[in-house]
Amino acid sequence: MSSAKGRILRLLENLVLREARVISKRVVGPFIELTVDSLGDAQAGDKIQILLPDNDVRTYTPIPGDPPTLLIHLHADTPGPRWARSVAPGDTFRFKGPDRSLRVPDGPVVIVGDATSVAVAKAFSLARPDSVTALIEGPFALEGMRTFATGDYAAIAAAVPDGATVALTGGSALVVAVRAALRARSIDAVTKAYWAHGRTGID
Numbered sequence: 001m002s003s004a005k006g007r008i009l010r011l012l013e014n015l016v017l018r019e020a021r022v023i024s025k026r027v028v029g030p031f032i033e034l035t036v037d038s039l040g041d042a043q044a045g046d047k048i049q050i051l052l053p054d055n056d057v058r059t060y061t062p063i064p065g066d067p068p069t070l071l072i073h074l075h076a077d078t079p080g081p082r083w084a085r086s087v088a089p090g091d092t093f094r095f096k097g098p099d100r101s102l103r104v105p106d107g108p109v110v111i112v113g114d115a116t117s118v119a120v121a122k123a124f125s126l127a128r129p130d131s132v133t134a135l136i137e138g139p140f141a142l143e144g145m146r147t148f149a150t151g152d153y154a155a156i157a158a159a160v161p162d163g164a165t166v167a168l169t170g171g172s173a174l175v176v177a178v179r180a181a182l183r184a185r186s187i188d189a190v191t192k193a194y195w196a197h198g199r200t201g202i203d
């Protein structure tokens, strides 16, 4: 289904969008991982907004590298995962960005989130080796990341080293719950909700 934002981007695509070509595609746990030829000058914490073929728009996190990577969570048969399942090496797509999304001061950082946060955790881990703790809700995370069970927010607060910045991302319910658990221990966090039940395109 198209969206107003998607239709506007389609009208302006030659002016405001970049193009990338898919190099490779593979399934990694509950994700499709796409490597692409270029995502511009993407930095850790950036986002891109992909214009889907039906003129809808979905936001994903570039993982800078050579080549850069996208990790798309296959949570349901919805437009983003449908596109990721259908796209093939050699295909091109248009996107807006990269644009700044999550700003984290220099130094150690704890990234807390869900499956949609694995990409941003990976991006910061590559940009700041040995300075990133990644805590991911649910059963799956990439190597070097830790998982936690839904509701086990006390463990998150206990895992925050002195002086680290906590960045909360992922589903809005998780962000709200973890922020409350951290506040109870006087720990501040920067927050960025990536999706919310019953809503699309919250960014």
Ligand SMILES: Cc1cc2nc3c(=O)[nH]c(=O)nc-3n(C[C@H](O)[C@H](O)[C@H](O)COP(=O)(O)OP(=O)(O)OC[C@H]3O[C@@H](n4cnc5c(N)ncnc54)[C@H](O)[C@@H]3O)c2cc1C
Residues within 6 Å of the ligand: 046, 047, 058, 059, 060, 061, 062, 071, 072, 073, 074, 075, 076, 078, 079, 080, 081, 101, 115, 116, 117, 119, 120, 193, 194, 195, 196, 197, 198, 199, 200, 201, 202, 203
């Ligand atoms: C800055 C930013 C960076 C992001 N980076 C990534 C990334 O790297 N990888 C990634 O996979 N996602 C990422 N997301 C999240 C992604 O944009 C959303 O999950 C998006 O809604 C997915 O689109 P969709 O077509 O699957 O579902 P939509 O059509 O947008 O949503 C339909 C319904 O599905 C539910 N829903 C949406 N997303 C999820 C989910 N992940 N899990 C469970 N239920 C969901 C909601 O109830 C929603 O109403 C990012 C979001 C933002 C804002």
